[in-house]
Amino acid sequence: MATDIRVSVMKTPIDIAEYLFTRLYQLGVRTVQVVPGDYNLAALDYIPKVGLKWVGNCNELNAEYSADGYARIKGISAIIKTFGVGELSALNAIAGAYSEHVPVVHIHATPSYPGNGDYNVFANISANLAITVAKITDAHDAPTLIDHTLWECWMQCQPVYIALPTDMVQQKVEGERLRIPIDLDEPVNEAEKEEYVVEVVLKYLYVARSTVILVDAGAIRHEVLGVGAVDEALTNFGDVYAGSGSNEAFGPLKSDFNTTGFSYRTSQLNTIDFYSDHFQVRYSLYPKIRMRGILQKIIDRMGIMHSGTLEASNAPITHSWSWPTVGNWLQEGDIVITETGTANFGIWEKRFPKGVTAITTENQRVILLVGDGSFQMAAQEVSTMIRQKLNPIIYVICNGGYTIEGYIHGWDEDYNDIHPWKHAALVQAFGDKCQHSYSTYQASTRDELTSLLNNIHFSSAPHFQLVGLYMPKDDAPAALKLTAAAAAARNVPMEQ
Numbered sequence: 001m002a003t004d005i006r007v008s009v010m011k012t013p014i015d016i017a018e019y020l021f022t023r024l025y026q027l028g029v030r031t032v033q034v035v036p037g038d039y040n041l042a043a044l045d046y047i048p049k050v051g052l053k054w055v056g057n058c059n060e061l062n063a064e065y066s067a068d069g070y071a072r073i074k075g076i077s078a079i080i081k082t083f084g085v086g087e088l089s090a091l092n093a094i095a096g097a098y099s100e101h102v103p104v105v106h107i108h109a110t111p112s113y114p115g116n117g118d119y120n121v122f123a124n125i126s127a128n129l130a131i132t133v134a135k136i137t138d139a140h141d142a143p144t145l146i147d148h149t150l151w152e153c154w155m156q157c158q159p160v161y162i163a164l165p166t167d168m169v170q171q172k173v174e175g176e177r178l179r180i181p182i183d184l185d186e187p188v189n190e191a192e193k194e195e196y197v198v199e200v201v202l203k204y205l206y207v208a209r210s211t212v213i214l215v216d217a218g219a220i221r222h223e224v225l226g227v228g229a230v231d232e233a234l235t236n237f238g239d240v241y242a243g244s245g246s247n248e249a250f251g252p253l254k255s256d257f258n259t260t261g262f263s264y265r266t267s268q269l270n271t272i273d274f275y276s277d278h279f280q281v282r283y284s285l286y287p288k289i290r291m292r293g294i295l296q297k298i299i300d301r302m303g304i305m306h307s308g309t310l311e312a313s314n315a316p317i318t319h320s321w322s323w324p325t326v327g328n329w330l331q332e333g334d335i336v337i338t339e340t341g342t343a344n345f346g347i348w349e350k351r352f353p354k355g356v357t358a359i360t361t362e363n364q365r366v367i368l369l370v371g372d373g374s375f376q377m378a379a380q381e382v383s384t385m386i387r388q389k390l391n392p393i394i395y396v397i398c399n400g401g402y403t404i405e406g407y408i409h410g411w412d413e414d415y416n417d418i419h420p421w422k423h424a425a426l427v428q429a430f431g432d433k434c435q436h437s438y439s440t441y442q443a444s445t446r447d448e449l450t451s452l453l454n455n456i457h458f459s460s461a462p463h464f465q466l467v468g469l470y471m472p473k474d475d476a477p478a479a480l481k482l483t484a485a486a487a488a489a490r491n492v493p494m495e496q
Contacts, residue, residue, distance in 0.1 A: 012175035037082025040109030064093035407484035
């Protein structure tokens, strides 16, 4: 066999797939979300080889959502999916990660180039949802492409796309590069520009009669609303702001849900916006300057600012009662996840204990609050949770349909109803050979829920647990009703 001259001069030749997964390990990734398929099977063999664990998901969409959650907790994540249909199945979740600045590395195993078709079609679609696209077609360039793409993912905090053809998986590259980690230090702001922005911000803060600090998604990469980004046990913690002072906003994301249907009424003349890579003070924009250096100087110079201090029964479980009750049950260090629906708005109505973040890590309870309609969209991943011996506590809000959609339009229409499920039987089916590793409950009165929350064994999260939480169909969190009303008003055609 002829010797490859390019490989013969390498000090430590390794396969491209091993290089890629080793770099991911160096960045802190320990688990890769996977849906096996024809073109990624060879690459999957390298995952355990470098010390990573792979988790097989039920479908690509759920795999991407899992990667999204992993990145919010760990700082970055990776997913490897099948070519074509599987890749397209994940686009909705990828778009969510892109819009919310979640750093996910999408590895797409493709047929060998050039092949007999246009394999760029799928990459071109995904390019609209990635900060960088890397197509590995030449072994010589592969390490540079991989390193640059991973650097962009980390620094820009957004998804990236890596196409890995089957004929590139075992191509050799220089492994010596792995001795030097990717430089993840943030670029330093231009000193003169940074100093000027600090002075401008302090100028307006010092003269403000009443300063309100709004901490949003850009400040902590866990939750769209910035819930849990600040210690809510502080005496000067106000509440969750979602629309209807002088304001400082850290990492603002002014979406419809964040602002209760775009109902915020803060004047830009009284607003200072801190973004990860630029600032806006009133109507003046300061591009290409990062938050970290600016914020620390402002804290150091600002000095002390004045701040103010902002039961059980047989009655049905209502939102106004249940959310404060669940909030009191939460423990320090819990991780709370809510879907974008009823639970998303209900979570605003309680305060978190110190260290609770809204979005698993070892030794922390993970609590999911999800509507029955939303649960039906991804329920098969309960199987993955049980298979991986995870111990979440899932509360399924059973109220017979799509609540927010009903409040927007068509309350009595069939399209806002869902077919009810027997959730306990569903969990039993998914956990067929693991009957010891799950428990199911249901609560329809305040007494039943209070008793469950006071159960020490339940609260210790010993294994997978699912609670059916039955509420009246016409009940909803106040913020949901306000957002739905704003959406309904926008949906009505303007009179000509």
